[in-house]
Amino acid sequence: MIRPVRGWLAWAAAGDRRRTLSTTTRSTSVHGRSPWLIVGQSAAALAAGIGVGRFVYTPILPLMHAQAGLSAELGASLATANYIGYLTGALAGTFVPALVRSVVVLRGSLVILIATLAMMPVSHDGAVWFGLRLIAGVASALIFVIAVSSALTRLRGQVQHLTGWAFGGVGAGIALSGLLVLLLRTATTWQAAWWSCAALATVLAAAAWGLAPVPQPAPTDQAVSADRPRTRRWFWPLFGSYTFEGIGYIIAGTFLVAAIEQGVPGPVGSGAWILVGLAALPSSALWAWLAHRWSRPSLLFAALAIQVVGVALPALLGGVAPALISAVLFGGTFMGVSTLALAIGTHLQGPRSVSLLTAGYSAGQILGPMLAAPLLQHGYRQALLLGGVVVLAAVLAAIGVWIRYPQVRAPFPTPLDTPSRP
Template structure:
C-alpha cells in the first residue's frame, strides 16, 4: 500500500494541475521579470523629468534591480528549502507587487534603491523556481509548449513597457507605479492556487545507473552565458543605433523596440513548439545559427526591412532561448531529476553575470571606439557562433566512444 499511494497522488497531480501551473508560471515571469525589470525602462526618463531623481541616480536604480536579480537567483532555492517552494513562489510575487506600491512615493534614494533591489530578488527567485516547479508536473512531450507559455510572460512585459506604461504615465508617475502594483497583485492572486502542492511527482525508479553528463552540462552553461552577451547589442543599443546611428530619430527607434517586444512575446511559444517536434538540443542549435545571422544584420546596413526582421527575431530568441535551455537541462539530466533545479540555477546565475559583464564591457568599448555600432553587433554575432561551435563539439564528444577520445 505504501508504494501505491504516492504514485496515485503523483499521477493525480500530473493530470489535474499542469495547465493551472503553467498559468501561474506565466504570471510569475510577467510580474517578476516582464514588469519588475522591463517596465522600468520607459519609467526612467519619467523619473528624471518629474525631478524624483537625477539621471545618474535613476540609472543606479536600474542597476539595483539587476543586482537583486542575481541575489535572488543565487539564494532562491535556499529560501525554498527552508520553507517550501509553493510558499516562496507566492511570497516572491507578493514582494514584487509590494515593491511597485512602495515606489509610488519617492521617500528617499535609499528607500527606492532598497525596493528596486527587492523587486530584483523576487524576479531572480521566480526565474529559478517557477518554471522547473511547474514543468516537473508536465508530460515530457508537452514541456516545450508549457515552457514557452511560461516565459511568454517576459515578452508580454517587454511589449507592455512600450505600450501600457506610456498610457499609465498620462495619469501621472505616482499613478503609474500604483497601476503596476495593482496589475501585479491581480496576477499574484491568479497564480495563488495554481502552484503544485508538491515539488515534483514521484519518479519511476530506474534499474540502470547513468552517469551525469557533466561535460555537456558545463558546455550548456557557457552557451547560455554567451547568448546573454550576444543579445546585449540589441537589448541596449538597438534604439540608439536607429535614432542616432542611422539618424532616424527617437520615435523611429522606439518603433523598432516595439517590434523587438512583439518578437519577445511570441518567441517562447514558437521555440517551445519547435522543441516539442525536434527536441531541445536540435532546436537550440538551430536558434544559435538564426540568432547569429540576425544579430549581424545591423552591422552590414542592409536596409530597414532587414533591420525590422532582425529586431523581431532577436527579440523572439531573447525570451525563446530560455525555455530551450531549461528543456535542454531536463534532457541532459533526464536520469538525474534531483539535479535539474540546481543546474537551472547555475545556468541562470551564469547568464545574469555574463549579461552584466557584457553590458558594461560593450558600453565601454562603444565609448572607446568612438561610437562604433557595427563592432558591437559583430561581437554579438561572434558570441552566438561560438555558442554553436561549443554545443556541436559537446554533442560530438558525448556521442563518441570513450576509447576513441583517449
C-alpha cells in the same frame, strides 16, 4: 530552485519508459484542476514577476532620461542592481528549497514587487532607486522559481506545449507593459508610467494569487536513462557560449528601446519593445517543437546567429523597419537560446551542469551593463554593437558544442529550467 527543476529534467529523460503511465499521470498531475487554469496562473505570475517587474525598466528608461535627469551611467547601474538582486533571489531558491514550495513567499514577493514599482517615482535619489531595483530583482527571482516549480510539477504528464505556453507569460508581460508605457508616454510623466505598471502588476498578481506549488521529492540518479552520454567533452564550449549569451542578451534587453529612440524619435522604441514581448510569447513552445525535428546544438547555433542580427541591426541601420525586425528576432530567440542550452547541458550529464550554466549566465547578466557603461557616453548604439559582438562569440563557442555532438532521442525539456532566465 535547482533541486525541483533537476528532478523534472530527470523525469523528462526517462519519458519513453513512462509514457505508458501517461493516462494515469494526466489524471493526477493537476490534482483535479484544469491544466489550462494552471497555465494561466503560472503565466500571470511570470508576466508580473519577469515581464513587468524585471523588464518594464527598459521602455521606461528613455522617459527617465528625458524627464527625471537620469544619466546613462546611473541607468546602467540601476540595471546591474536589478540583476544582482535577481541572482540573490535565485540563489536563495537554490539553497533554501522550502522557498520554492511556499505560497506565503510567492504572495509576499508579489506584494513586495508591486511596492517597489510604485515607490520608484517617490524619490529622485539614485541610491533609493538602486535599492528599489535591487529588492525588485530578489522578488522577481523568487516569483519566477516558485511559478516554474509549480508549473513543472502540476503540468507533469500533460502535453509539452502547455508548459511552453505557461512560460509565454514572460513575453505577455513584456508586451503588456510596453503597450502601457507607449500609450502613456505622450500624455503623462515617467512617474505615472511606473505607477501604471505597478497597477498592471497588481492585476496580474491577482490572477496568479491562487497558484500554489506542491511538494515534490527529488528523484534519485537512477531515474536518469542509462543510454545518455556521460561525457564533459562538449560542456565547456557550452558553458562559454551560454555565459557570452548572458552578457550579450542582457545588453540588448536593457538598452534596446533607448538605442532605437536615439535613431528614430517617437514611439517606435516602445513599439519595438511590444514586438519583443509578442515574439517571445510563443517562442518557448516553438523551439520545443523544432527540437523534435532538428538537433539541439544546430538549433542553438541558429538561434544565436539570428540573435546576433537582432541585437546589432539597430546599431548598423537606422529607420523603423530595422528596429521592428530587430525586435522580432531578439524576442523570438532569447528564451529559445536558454531553453536549448540548458537542455543540452542536462543531456551531457556533467556534475552540477545546470548549476554551472546558471552561474555563468547570471554572472554574464550582471557583467553586461557594466561592460556597456563606458560606451554609453557616446550613445546606445555602441552598446548594442558590443552586445552583438559578444553574442557572436557565443555563436563561435556553440560550434564546439555542435561538432560530433552525441545524439539521443529524448523528450525536449520544458524551458526556463533555472533561475538564470529573463
